[in-house]
Amino acid sequence: MIGALKDSYGRQIRDLRVSVTDRCNFRCFYCLPHGEPPMAPKEQMLTFEEIEEAVRIFASLGVNKIRLTGGEPLLRRDIEKLVAKLKRIEGVDDLALTTNGYFLPERAQNLKDAGLDRVTISLDSLRPETFKRMTGTNVLDRVLEGIYAAKQVKLTPIKVNAVIVRGHNEEEVVEMAAFARTHDVAMRFIEFMPLDSGHEWSRAMVVSGREILKRINETFPLVAEDIARGAETASRFRFADGAGGEIGIIAPVTEPFCGACSRIRLTSDGQIRTCLFSKVEHSLRDRLRSGATRDEIIDYIHGVVWQKERSHQIGAPTFVQPERTMSFIGG
Numbered sequence: 001m002i003g004a005l006k007d008s009y010g011r012q013i014r015d016l017r018v019s020v021t022d023r024c025n026f027r028c029f030y031c032l033p034h035g036e037p038p039m040a041p042k043e044q045m046l047t048f049e050e051i052e053e054a055v056r057i058f059a060s061l062g063v064n065k066i067r068l069t070g071g072e073p074l075l076r077r078d079i080e081k082l083v084a085k086l087k088r089i090e091g092v093d094d095l096a097l098t099t100n101g102y103f104l105p106e107r108a109q110n111l112k113d114a115g116l117d118r119v120t121i122s123l124d125s126l127r128p129e130t131f132k133r134m135t136g137t138n139v140l141d142r143v144l145e146g147i148y149a150a151k152q153v154k155l156t157p158i159k160v161n162a163v164i165v166r167g168h169n170e171e172e173v174v175e176m177a178a179f180a181r182t183h184d185v186a187m188r189f190i191e192f193m194p195l196d197s198g199h200e201w202s203r204a205m206v207v208s209g210r211e212i213l214k215r216i217n218e219t220f221p222l223v224a225e226d227i228a229r230g231a232e233t234a235s236r237f238r239f240a241d242g243a244g245g246e247i248g249i250i251a252p253v254t255e256p257f258c259g260a261c262s263r264i265r266l267t268s269d270g271q272i273r274t275c276l277f278s279k280v281e282h283s284l285r286d287r288l289r290s291g292a293t294r295d296e297i298i299d300y301i302h303g304v305v306w307q308k309e310r311s312h313q314i315g316a317p318t319f320v321q322p323e324r325t326m327s328f329i330g331g
């Protein structure tokens with residue numbers, strides 16, 4: 001590894017999230033309620049070759065976890081080809097993808113064959129009406145099929161993400177915990193963050209990780225996993241009665257975990273974001289396309305990472321929601 005990537009607070013960057021498209025076939029109200037704004041021109045999107053080159057450079061600097069995301073990453077044509085390219089890169093130990101699950105019933109096997117290690121699937125409700133209200137689509141059954149398909153082809157360990165929003169699905173967390181037990185998956189409950197394109201987020205809509213945990217614990221007693229959390233976003237719990245599955249609580253609003261953050265993001269148009277809530281972006285695309293040497297690009301990346309924000313400041317009076325939403329930044 002040439003010169004590990006560290007920021008000015010001593011945090012080492014090990015985890016790169018690559019958004020491969022801004023497009024999405026869902027309309028989750030907490031992310032993209034009014035649909036996508038006009039797309040960036042195609043020529044501004046990173047090609048697979050450029051993404052491969054970027055990942056190769058990051059991997060040489062100690063980044064060993066790569067997650068493909070979006071928008072909906074399975075809308076990017078031939079994403080399996082990109083998976084195969086990234087899987088071959090030395091130093092990439094963990095290649096994952098976050099998806100809404102819609103295309104998984106047909107694509108899970110191809111993704112596995114291409115070399116994908118595992119998937120995270122979003123599932124905000126097990127009730128068709130609530131699912132529809134939250135995602136803008138009426139396809140709960142397909143997403144469930146997608147989860148089963150991923151399990152069958154061993155895109156494991158499978159994580160299932162639910163954003164919990166007051167008045168929508170907080171009453172359902174125990175049912176979702178039961179789902180984790182039955183299907184032996186890690187069910188992760190995420191606090192609603194101010195990253196929605198509708199700018200409708202309010203503190204009152206946030207259901208705290210603590211409340212979620214309390215609700216689940218009343219029915220299914222939980223035991224904290226006895227492992228160092230490190231840079232993981234989730235606090236992890238297993239079921240006290242030894243049932244399969246796991247519970248993860250991701251509480252960036254009420255219990256920020258910025259101090260151990262090891263993540264950095266690359267948008268589909270080639271901008272590095274050092275935090276979900278960054279106000280500035282850094283154009284890796286310009287460097288990749290300007291004929292810069294590998295050493296120049298590495299120097300540039302070191303300089304960008306050095307500027308990584310200390311914390312997200314959601315609770316601060318001066319907090320301003322970033323212009324780009326989760327679907328652009330890549331969750």
Ligand code: SAM
Binds near residue numbers: 071121327331
């Ligand atoms: N379309 C894919 C999906 O939904 O899984 C991948 C991209 S999506 C932006 C990645 C993750 O971000 C999803 O699990 C989604 O639930 C989460 N997310 C989106 N907007 C969010 C918000 N405002 N607060 C918290 N999580 C959010």
Ligand code: SF4
Binds near residue numbers: 100
């Ligand atoms: Fe699409 Fe994922 Fe955003 Fe939902 S959370 S609108 S599936 S990008």
